[in-house]
Amino acid sequence: MFLGTRIYERRRQQGLTQTELAHQICTQNTISKLEKHNVAPTVNILIKLCQRLNLTLNDVFDDFDANTSSEEHQLLTNLETQLLLQEATPKTLATFKLLRPADMQPTDHLQYALVKSMLELQQGQLDDAQFTLDQVLQLTKNDATNVDTVLAYILKGESYAEKHAERIDYYMQLATHAVKEKVSLPAATLVEQLFICQALAAYHYQQQAQKVALHYCQQGLKLAQVHHSTMFMGPLSRVYVDLLRDDPAKRATFENYQKIVTLLAKVDI
DSSP states (O other): OBOHHHHHHHHHHTTOOHHHHHTTTSOHHHHHHHHHHOOOOOHHHHHHHHHHHTOOGGGGBSSOOHHHHHHHHHHHHHHHHHHHTTOOOHHHHHHHHTOOGGGSOHHHHHHHHHHHHHHHHHTTOHHHHHHHHHHHHHHHTTOTTSHHHHHHHHHHHHHSOGGGHHHHHHHHHHHHHHHTTOOOOTTOOHHHHHHHHHHHHHHHHHTTOHHHHHHHHHHHHHHHHHTTOOTTHHHHHHHHHHHHTTOGGGHHHHHHHHHHHHHHHHTTO
């Protein structure tokens, strides 16, 4: 249950009026409703209010019932999506800091650790990221049918510098063997499947394993087409075009995707 009284108490402690608290976040009337009637605002507004008042989401709910757990799970999913798409902003980190793993449902611990590792990678904290990814693999027990295992393998591979090529190869090959022919892992989201396709396509392309790279390009592009998605279309199409460039039998396909690459470049996708 949402507790508007916690907002009221912290606002009074900081000497803020309702109007001051609401400034550039919401209306004064919204603050009044949530304080007097425990009417929860939208997640975006609640996050900003908690940041301003130095509260966590757990502070403003009296227990972790199903609704609260659902909200936290959705926040984690949104954060994971932003990080996989490399669209994270300072707000992404601020939102993550509002979460308390100790108070989470056990089912969310794995996703929390995965998001934490990606934030550490983004900030250049490579040793910390590798340690956190080891925790992810402990939680999944290296289950190759678990999408988080595959994501952890790929992120581990990407966490190593080129001078550790053998470690990169080790984890990227583990990911390749885990997904085998298809990337349709149980419970995997579309963004996770497309991320895996583009990561494996890029890796095998760099290794000059053209047949394997082509396979993951085709898997990703087909998946994106079926779901009418542009996620990862840019990197997938660029590798695909390079793979088809010298194949006369694929000239029409090459020209078609060359146009797509040019179009996507204009909109920075």
